[in-house]
Amino acid sequence: MASPRLPTVPPRAPQRRDGRANSESGGGDSRDCNARIIETLLRLNETAGRSDDVGSSITEQLRLLLSLTGFDAAGFWLLDVEEQSLRLRIAEPQGLFETVPQPVRRVTEATYDSSALLNGIVSLNDAADQSCVSWLTPNSEAALCIPVTGRRGPLGTVWAFGSSRPPCSIPEMRTIRAIANQIGLTLERTAVDVESESNRVSRKDLESAATVEPVQNELQSFSLAGLRAASRTSAARYLSGDLCEVLSLSDRRTLFIIADACGHGATAGMVRAALRGALYAAIDTAADRMMSASTITDLLNRVVHGVTQPHQFITAVVGIFDPETGRLQYTNAGHPPPLLFRSGKLIPFESHGLVLGLTDSMAYASDEIDIQAGDVIAAFTDGITEAASDGSPMFGVAGISKAIIDCGSSEPESIVKAVWDASIRHQGGAIDDDCTMLAMRFNASE
Template identity: 30%
Template sequence: MEQTITPPLEWIHTICDQFTEITGWTLRFMSAKPGEQKSQEAELSEVEKYCWYESIEDGNRCLGYLYLTLPEEADQDRLFVTTTKFAELIAGLISKIETLNTSLELKNKEVSTLMDVGLSSSKQSGLQDALQKLLEAALQLTGLRSAGFFLLNSESNQLSLRVQYNLTPFEIPFHQRILSESPPDLEAFSKEGIVISSQETPQLTHWLPEGCLTGVCVSVQSDSGPFGTLWAFDRRSRRLNDRDIHVLKSIGAQVGTILERAVLIKESQNQLRLKKELKVISESFPAELVRDPSQNREFQAAVHTISHHEVGGDLCEFITLSPHVTCFALGDASGDSIPAAVVMASVRGALRTLTEGPLEEAKDTRFVISRINNALYHTSLPHQFMSMLYGVIDTQNRTFTYTNAGHPAPFWAHKGKITSLTSHGMLLGVTDTNDYDYSVIPICTNDIIVGFSDGISEAMSSERKMFRSDGIMKVLENHTADTAEEVMQGIWSKLQKHLEGGNDGDDRTLMVIKFARDLE
C-alpha cells in the first residue's frame, strides 16, 4: 500500500477547512514570510474583514498566522466569542504540535549526527580526520560557525591549538597558551563550560577570533585525566542555552575517548616495538655458546641462565685466548631488566676489548678486573654496579687463576673435598681506586668448579626459605663423578623443586666446569 506523505504545514490547512465546515466561520492559515512579519501582522489587525488572528510558533520561530474572516450570514455574529475561543484552542494545539515536531526533528538530527560521528570516527585511520569530524558535528548541532581544539601538555601546562574547523590557526588568538594564564580555559575545567559574549563579558572578548561576538569553551577530559579544551565561535551575538553546552560537552567527551584510544594504540605500538627490540638484544647475549662443541675445549662447561624479564643483567661468557688458555666471566649487574642489561652490556664490551689485547694482559685477572672497574665507574650512574668473577683456565700449566669482585664465591670440588673459593674485592663500579687481588689453584682431572649468581643462592621458596649455597653443595657432593651437564642439571632440578610455589623474581645463572680430560 502506497504511503501518502503530508507536506510540512499542509495539515494546518486541512484543520482550517474542517473548522470552517463545522462552525461556518472561515479559518485560514497564512505562512510567515521572512522579513515581512510586521507587515503581515499589520494587515491582519487593520483590515476590517479579519476579525481575529493568532501566530503559530514552533518554539524557535513564527511559522505563520491563523485568522478568522467575518461570515457572510449576519446571524453567525452571535457566535463570535465562542468561535474565537475555539480558534484560540486550535491555534494553541497547532503551536504545541509544531513545537514537539521541531524538538523531535532536532533530537533525530542530533542522534543521526552523533551516530554518523561515531561510525566515521571508528573508521577514521587518522586522528586529525576524526577530530575534524567531531568539530564539524559540534557546529551542526549547535548552529555555531567555527571551532577549535586545544591539546594540553601536562608537563609544560601549555595548551596548543591542534585542530580547527572553518578558521585558520592564526585567526584563533593565543593558539599557544599557558593554562594558568588563560582564565576561560581554567574556568572550563572547573565548571560545565564558559560562555564569552561581547555584551555580557566584554573583558574576555580578546580570547575570541576577530569579528566573533560569541564564544564558548568546555573541557575535554577522560578517566585518565584532562586532554584540553574545546572552543566554538559565532560572528553573531547569541545567547547559548544549556542544551548547547550539553552538546559541546558530549562532543568533548567523544574527543577525549578518541584521544585516549589513540594514546592506548600508541602505547601498544611502543610496547610491541620495545618487545621486538628486547628480543634482538636478548639474542645478542647467547649463553649457549659455552655448549658449542666446535670450541673443542679441554674441559667440559655447562651453563643454564634465565632472565626474569626479556633481558637481564647476568653475564656468563667464555673466550678462547690461545689453544690451551680460556678465560670466562661470570657476573651480575645491579637492578633488573633494561637498566641491568645496559650495565652488563657495558662490562661485556669492556671484557671483549681487554681480552683481544696482549695475551699476558688478558691472563692477568687482577689487571682485567681493575680496568673494567675503572671503566664502569666513569661511565655508569652511582647506583649502577656489578659483581663479577673473572677466571683464566690454563690446561697446559694445569692452573685456574681468578679474581672475584664481590660475586658469590664459587665452589671447587677437588680430590673429594668441596671448598668455597676466596673473594678479592668490592663490586665493580663502586670506586675507581680498588686494588684487587687474585688466586691461583691447581687443576686436577675430574675437578669441578661451580659458579652462580645470587638469583640461585637467594631463590625463595613458598615458605620464605632461601636455596643458599648449601643447596648447591648437597647436589655437588653426590655428583662429583658426573659430567658438567649432569651436575648442572642436578643442581637446577633441586632448585626448581625448592621454588615450587615460591618467588621467581630474579635473573639466575648457573655455571659448571669440569676438567674431565686427562691433563697429562
C-alpha cells in the first residue's frame, strides 16, 4: 500500500529564543495559532476517515502532532491487557524504534504511562527531574506521555520527544488531546471492522452449512403406507439441533425419529448431522426385518457417544410402524414423550432409557402399541413444550393438547399448524429455541 499523503499544514510561527512565537501585533499570534489548530483538526478528521490501514492512519496522526507542537519524534505504545504490558507499535520517524528506551514495558513498571492513563497527560523535563532521563531518547530533553483511551477503557499511550521543549500552550494541549482521541477512535473503529468482518465470515460459513443440513421451516407433508404425516422445524439460529425424519423402509414399514441435540447453533447442528448420517447408514446397511426401534436406538447411541464430548447428548424417540399388522414399535431415549390421541383420550408414550451419548453400553428397550384407524400421534421437542414469555407458565403438554382439541381436525397439517401457532402466541411471537412438531394420522391396517 502506498504511503498516506499528508495534508498540508500551515508552517509554525517563527520562534523567539525564549521559545515563544513572535507576533507583529498584540494577540495576532493567538488568533493565527487557533486558526491553524482548527484547520489541522479538520484535516485530521478527514485523513483519518480516508485511511484504510490503521498503521498508516496512526502514523499520519503522529506526524500531525509533531508538525503542530515542534516535538522531534513520537511513538504509540499499545496496551496488552492480558500480558499487562505496553509495546511500541508505531513510531515517527522510524528510527525511534532503535533509540527509544524500553520499547516493551510492564505496566507495573511504566510509572509515567500508568500515571497518564490514570490522571491525564504527563510532562517530563530532565532539567526539572533527573529521574525521567531513563525514559527519554538520547537526543531529547523533554517529553509528553499522552493517554489513549476508548469507550471500553485504556488502549495505550503516545510519547512525544523533543529537545529543550517549552511548556505547551493551552490550544496545543487541546490539539494533543484531540489527536490522542482520534487515535483511540481509529483503533476502536478498526476493532469493530475486524469484528464485523469476522462475524460476516462466520455467518457466511453458517449459511453454507445450513444448505448442507437444511432446516424445513415450512410445513412438510408425507403420505406413506398406512399413515399421513406433517412436520415443521425451526432453528433458533442458522443451524438446528432438532432432527425429524419420516422414512419409508423397503418392506413397506415406516420409520420415524424426532430428536433434540443439547444446546443451540453450530455445535448442536453438528451433533444433529452426525445423528442423521448414522441413521441413514443404518437403514442402508441393515436388513429391514432385522431392524427394530431398539436396535436402531442402540446404534445411534454408540455413534453419538463416539463423536461427541461428554457434555453433549441427544434426546430421541425412534418408532417403526408396520401397516400390515397395525403395530407401532417405539423406543424413547430421554425425549419428551409423544402423545397418542384416540377417541378424545390422551395416552402418553413411555420412556425407556437415558439420553443418547452418555454411555456406549446402554441397552434400550422398546414398547409396542396396537394402532387403530383414526389414531393421531403428536411428537415434539422441548422448544414447543418449554415455550414461555415473561411471567407466564410454559406451554407444556397441556398447551399442545388444548391446541389439538381446539383445532377440531385430525388432519396432520392442521394439527401441526394449530400447535405451532398456539405455541408462538404463548411466548409472545418470538422463537428463542429450536422447535419441531410432528403429527401422524393412521389409517386402518392394510
